Amino acid sequence: MSFTTLIQSATIESLKELYGKEFTEKEFQVNETKPEFTGDYTIVLFSLLKPLKESPENLGKKLGDLLLNKHSDFFSEYNIIKGFLNLSISDDILANLLRENYNDACFGKKPLNQTRVMVEYSSPNTNKPLHLGHLRNIFIGWSISEILKANGNEVYKSSIVNDRGIHICKSMIAWQEFANGATPESTHTKGDHFVGDYYVKFNDEYKKEIKELVGDGKPEKEAEKEAPVMKKTQQMLLDWENGKPEVMELWKKMNGWVYKGFDETYKRLGTDFDQTFYESQTYILGKEFVKKGLEDGSFYKKEDGSVWIDLTAAGLDEKLLLRGDGTSVYITQDIGLVKQKFEEYHLDESIYVIGDEQIYHMNVLKEICRKLGMPFADKIYHLSYGMVELTTGKMKSREGTVVDADDLIDEMVDTSKKHTEELGKVKDFTEKELKELYETLGLGAMKFYLLRVDPKKRMIFNPEESIDFHGFTGPFIQYTYARIKSILRKVEEAMNNEQLTINNGKQSEMLLPLERQLIISLEKYSNVITQAAEEHNPSVVANYVFHLAKMFNSFYTEHSVANAESEEKKIIRLQISIMTATIIKSAMQLLGIAVPERM
RNA sequence: GGCCCCGUAGCUCAGUGGAUAGAGCAACAGCCUUCUAAGCUGUGGGUCACACGUUCGAAUCGUGUCGGGGUCACCA
Numbered sequence: 001m002s003f004t005t006l007i008q009s010a011t012i013e014s015l016k017e018l019y020g021k022e023f024t025e026k027e028f029q030v031n032e033t034k035p036e037f038t039g040d041y042t043i044v045l046f047s048l049l050k051p052l053k054e055s056p057e058n059l060g061k062k063l064g065d066l067l068l069n070k071h072s073d074f075f076s077e078y079n080i081i082k083g084f085l086n087l088s089i090s091d092d093i094l095a096n097l098l099r100e101n102y103n104d105a106c107f108g109k110k111p112l113n114q115t116r117v118m119v120e121y122s123s124p125n126t127n128k129p130l131h132l133g134h135l136r137n138i139f140i141g142w143s144i145s146e147i148l149k150a151n152g153n154e155v156y157k158s159s160i161v162n163d164r165g166i167h168i169c170k171s172m173i174a175w176q177e178f179a180n181g182a183t184p185e186s187t188h189t190k191g192d193h194f195v196g197d198y199y200v201k202f203n204d205e206y207k208k209e210i211k212e213l214v215g216d217g218k219p220e221k222e223a224e225k226e227a228p229v230m231k232k233t234q235q236m237l238l239d240w241e242n243g244k245p246e247v248m249e250l251w252k253k254m255n256g257w258v259y260k261g262f263d264e265t266y267k268r269l270g271t272d273f274d275q276t277f278y279e280s281q282t283y284i285l286g287k288e289f290v291k292k293g294l295e296d297g298s299f300y301k302k303e304d305g306s307v308w309i310d311l312t313a314a315g316l317d318e319k320l321l322l323r324g325d326g327t328s329v330y331i332t333q334d335i336g337l338v339k340q341k342f343e344e345y346h347l348d349e350s351i352y353v354i355g356d357e358q359i360y361h362m363n364v365l366k367e368i369c370r371k372l373g374m375p376f377a378d379k380i381y382h383l384s385y386g387m388v389e390l391t392t393g394k395m396k397s398r399e400g401t402v403v404d405a406d407d408l409i410d411e412m413v414d415t416s417k418k419h420t421e422e423l424g425k426v427k428d429f430t431e432k433e434l435k436e437l438y439e440t441l442g443l444g445a446m447k448f449y450l451l452r453v454d455p456k457k458r459m460i461f462n463p464e465e466s467i468d469f470h471g472f473t474g475p476f477i478q479y480t481y482a483r484i485k486s487i488l489r490k491v492e493e494a495m496n497n498e499q500l501t502i503n504n505g506k507q508s509e510m511l512l513p514l515e516r517q518l519i520i521s522l523e524k525y526s527n528v529i530t531q532a533a534e535e536h537n538p539s540v541v542a543n544y545v546f547h548l549a550k551m552f553n554s555f556y557t558e559h560s561v562a563n564a565e566s567e568e569k570k571i572i573r574l575q576i577s578i579m580t581a582t583i584i585k586s587a588m589q590l591l592g593i594a595v596p597e598r599m
Numbered sequence: 600g601g602c603c604c605c606g607u608a609g610c611u612c613a614g615u616g617g618a619u620a621g622a623g624c625a626a627c628a629g630c631c632u633u634c635u636a637a638g639c640u641g642u643g644g645g646u647c648a649c650a651c652g653u654u655c656g657a658a659u660c661g662u663g664u665c666g667g668g669g670u671c672a673c674c675a
Contacts, residue, residue: 029616029617031617034618034619036618036619037618042617042618044616044617044618046617046655046656047616047617047655049655050655081618082617082618083617083618083655083656084617084618125675162675165674165675166674166675167674167675279675304673306673315601315602316602316671317671320672320673322673323673324673325673327673329672329673329674329675330674330675355669356603356604356668356669356670357669357670358670358675359603359604359669359670360602360603360669360670360671361670361675363603384604386604386605386668386669387668387669419637420637423635423636423637425635425637441637452612452613452623453611453612453613454612454613456604456605457604457605457612458604458605458668458669459611459612460610460611462610462611462624464624465610465611465623465624468623468624469637470623470624470637470638471622471623471624471637472611472612472613472622472623472624473623473637475637476623476637476638478637479635479637479638480637480638482635482637483634483635483637483638484634486634486635487634487635488634489634490634491634539612539613543612543613543614543622546622546623547622550622553638553639554638554639554640556634556638556639557630557636557638557639557640558639560633560634561634562634563633563634577634598635599635599637
């Protein structure tokens with residue numbers, strides 16, 4: 001049980017004893033005490049005054065006395081300022097907590113419960129490589145999966161690949177027309193970039209043709225429709241739907257190139273999936289669903305044959321589910337997949353990591369499920385995240401202002417190399433160790449930069465800020481970890497064969513303020529995981545681990561571990577150091593970030 | 600226009616009912632013969648967009664206004 005929970009229940013119990021009234025945790029607040037006051041935790045008394053008909057002074061005194069009396073082992077003292085009852089936790093309790101948990105790699109994590117959750121993320125199109133926006137998506141998806149696991153859930157990571165549609169055909173047509181049989185191998189290009197280049201080529205050609213047609217006096221709208229390259233593309237989409245062998249073959253070949261490229265990037269990012277869905281398969285599921293909905297009257301058909309659902313009663317609009325020609329639209333496949341997911345995996349929650357421009361779309365999906373009487377409609381959670389914008393404005397693929405994922409990773413890794421070489425601390429590293437370190441630092445910086453902001457908020461990607469390795473950054477935390485490991489190595493070395501009995505007896509010296517603060521922060525880790533899981537918000541973990549690292553660095557400069565004032569202090573500080581390192585590693589792992597032993 | 604999200608220091612962000620609103624970056628001033636200075640300490644910097652309301656107490660809750668964004672496609 002966490003300190004906060006303990007204090008809450010002790011308070012409830014004491015209030016009952018004093019006044020004969022039952023309160024719940026929600027009726028009063030237990031906060032951390034602000035640094036300018038004495039104490040560790042604060043009970044805010046104001047909300048209790050009216051129901052108890054007491055003055056703050058009396059209530060504080062009575063409650064403080066009783067708490068101290070009944071839990072003399074736990075609390076050491078209290079003070080009352082205005083309506084705030086500040087409580088101090090005894091050194092013994094803190095020292096105990098340390099002794100029992102300092103070496104527990106699972107500290108703060110919950111045991112597995114029966115909750116099954118699927119997290120769908122990344123979900124790329126197969127016509128162009130991944131970009132900065134995908135990175136935010138992937139990092140959030142991975143991190144929330146790890147956080148939910150740490151909170152005791154059984155998690156399945158999935159991705160839906162958007163592998164069919166007009167955009168894919170565009171790349172295919174351009175390749176047919178302009179590639180002369182070139183392949184990623186023959187041009188030494190990463191597969192997803194290779195295919196993406198033909199997507200760009202298509203648009204260039206398309207624009208050129210439109211310009212020509214307009215020059216010949218055609219209205220722009222007509223020109224857009226009649227451009228030969230577009231007509232060919234539309235024909236290809238039809239051929240694809242009809243399963244024309246040459247088209248299918250080309251489609252498989254080009255998607256194969258893209259997947260190979262994606263896999264490389266995923267591997268470098270350290271991300272993976274338990275299940276990959278393909279839209280080319282799921283859209284059929286959706287079509288069957290629409291058929292059923294038509295039969296039971298949930299949907300209706302217009303004269304042109306298109307199928308609709310009326311969601312105006314729920315405050316939404318009429319929504320198209322199937323085109324007049326019977327082909328499916330975006331939402332069609334989602335309806336099919338949602339059912340499959342819940343039935344195959346027996347999910348308690350299905351999380352979709354998708355950009356916030358699709359909030360409306362996801363509301364429609366939920367409402368459709370509700371209307372069809374699907375029991376899982378309310379178990380759909382849209383983890384929406386804001387767009388990543390550049391300092392110069394939005395990313396637009398048409399204007400070439402997209403930040404490519406692979407380029408960005410290279411740049412971050414290069415930067416970490418440059419920084420490290422400038423500092424000159426790693427002269428004894430092998431080639432292999434150096435390479436690994438640069439990846440760890442570069443990716444760490446990038447992941448932390450994108451995860452430290454609340455997903456819901458849109459964020460601005462500032463290239464200079466993102467490669468900063470000081471302050472509120474991944475490398476700052478990695479550095480703190482490496483520093484602790486360095487202390488531990490030194491201490492071990494110095495002791496040689498001497499055995500330091502780290503689990504020795506009682507704490508007799510007073511804990512210093514920084515020591516207390518650190519232990520209390522360490523204790524909070526479990527609550528942090530709970531909060532991050534409940535809010536589906538990795539930035540909670542990022543903020544916590546930064547504050548922890550910051551605090552440790554202050555402690556580090558103030559107090560020596562290896563040359564502590566006494567053997568007892570040395571042991572306490574070693575325990576604090578080990579536990580801080582353990583929790584930094586654990587928390588960073590929840591963010592998908594590795595920590596180096598040395599840097 | 601309807602609906603949704605956002606507005607906190609020069610910049611990027613925490614804080615979502617409690618005490619004198621906090622970090623990082625940037626600026627300035629200090630700290631390496633002592634466990635890694637990718638660090639630490641300090642200074643300056645705020646009408647929490649605005650107004651009214653609820654409350655013992657509001658950056659936080661409600662209503663309205665202004666500003667920014669998203670969405671309302673037989674696009675995905």
